[in-house]
Amino acid sequence: MKYFKNIIFWNKLHLDEQKKILSRPILKENNFIKKTVKEIIENVRLFGNSALKKYTFLFDKQDINTFQVSKEKISSSSFYLSKVLKDSISVAQKNITCFHKAQIPSKIDVETEVGVRCEQIYLPLNSIGIYIPGGTAPLFSTVLMLAIPAKISGCKKIILCSPPPISNEVLYAAHICGIHDIYQVGGAQAIAALALGTETVPKVDKIFGPGNAYVTEAKLQVSSIFNGTEIDMLAGPSELLIIADNTANPDFIAADLLSQAEHGVSSQVILLTPCFELAEKVVLSINKQLNNLSRLSEILKTLKNSSVIIVKNLSECIEISNMYAPEHLIIQTQSPREVLNYISNASSIFLGLWSPESAGDYASGTNHVLPTYGKSITNSSLGLCDFQKRVLVQELTAKGLMKLSNTIEILSSAEKLQAHKNAVKIRVDFLKGKI
Incomplete structure (x- = not known):
């Protein structure tokens, strides 16, 4: 059975058709979500914990009396994980720590004139909130991506919120990162609690982390309140673009495309190549690999938003990629670093045959919290600087x-x-x- 066969010849399309191919899946503006989130935020502001209890029962089907997770439960999470998993988390933690420690900025201290001393120093944010989504996949990798740079930056207070029941993987990742203020509350109500504070959940200065449409809308609304809590970014659905020539491995490309397609139905994956034979092999491999994947229905919906695009040459691949400004960009060409020299817009780039996007998601060391929907034209990946503020000093x-x-x-x-x-x-x- 053929699931995917969307090969497109770029130069046979009109300009409007080209724009349509590169447009992200349209997330319909949902007034119901906006209205619901606004009501949730207002109720949390007025009723605090009782509102959290109500929404947790309504949305998560959990009757919670104590929102804060005990230190005993956090520390005991280690017993429920295999040594193999804990060792793998440890490797990821080491690499993420190594990369983010390298981002520690140097202090600037110059004398612009005799007797005029100017400095730039970096101070950590006082309090931050980390939101970790629940659902079918416990995103403990996101705990590492957020907690590690927060700790390196020296953030004084770190609060973690996640929908109940919080998985032992998430609790363990938080524990080894030194985070012990954990609250079992999720959704828009968790964002509201972090932004406004309740009898139990402390108010924070900045909120980090991904989430569904309700969480994203809540982040937008709380950041718009006068003197409101700051947020990291409004990251949309995941996206991947691959530039490949005739030296690329079609099975690798297919696997990478499918790895991002399983993130959700609003995700998008695109292959750009001047090689029609490679494109055909990639399509065949996609359909073959699909038979062995568990999230088939989600992937098939994503593939409807996705394309394999045939172009004239690598230069045109680069031009289209820079126009699209992808969240993730894989370059599988004979000389990927040469292509890299011409890339101006991408959030996270993966070079060569042996650099799957999954490496960046988990354990290479780079951060996987990234701008999407073309925001890489001006915005950057999450890093140490997001957990700090620059302060200027002068002394005459x-x-x-x-x-x-x-x-x-x-x-x-x-x-x-x-x-x-x-x-x-x-x-x-x-x-x-x-x-």
Whole structure:
């Protein structure tokens, strides 16, 4: 049975058709979701824990009396995991830690003029919230991706929320990362609790983590409140684009496309290649591999949004890729690093035959929280800087101020800001003995 056969010749399409092929699956604006989330946030603001209890029973079918997970339960999670899994988590933790420690920025400390010292220092965020989705797959890998850079940055308070029942994998990942403030609450109500605070869940300064449409809408709404909680990003459904030439392995490409297609029905995967023979082999391999995958219905829906596109040459592949600005970009060509030199828009890039996207999702060390829907044109992957803030420091000596004073007075006068000028002049007059 053939499941997928969507091979498209790019240069046979009109401009509008090309745009349509590259457009992401349309997430219909759902006024019901907006209205529901707004109501949830307001109820959490007014009723705190009682609202959390109500929504947890309604959406998660769990009757929760104590939202905070006990330290005993967190530490005992280790007993329910196999040594093989714990060892694998440990490898991932080591690599993610190594990569993110390398992101620690250097302090800037320069003397722009004699007696004028300027610095840039980095301070950790005081309190952050980490949201880990529930559902059929416990995303303990996301715990590592968020908790590790938060810890390296020195964030003073880290709160984790996840829908009940929280899996032992998630609890264990949090435990080995040193996170012990864990609350079994999910959905939009968890985002509201982190943003507003309740009798039990502390208010945080910034919220991190993925989620469904309700969680994403809740993040948008709480970040729009005056003096509201900051958020990391509004990441949409997962997406993957592959650039490949005739040296690529069609089975590898098919496997990579399917790995992202199983994320959900709104995901999208695209292959760009100048090689028609490769495209045909990839389609055959996709249909063969589909027979062995468990999330078949989700994958088939994703493949309806996806395409194998035949282009003139690699240059056209690069041009289209930069236009699409993918979340994940795999380059399977004879000289992938040469192609890399021409890539301007992508969130996370994987080079060569032996770099599956799954490596970045789990254990290579890079972060898997990434901008989607073309946001990589201006936005970056999650990193250490997202858990910190830059602070500027300046210190002038009396000699330094005297030397710079005339420049400041002229500039402030030109902008007609007399008080600015006076703040300098009063000091200069003092130094000259006029006061």
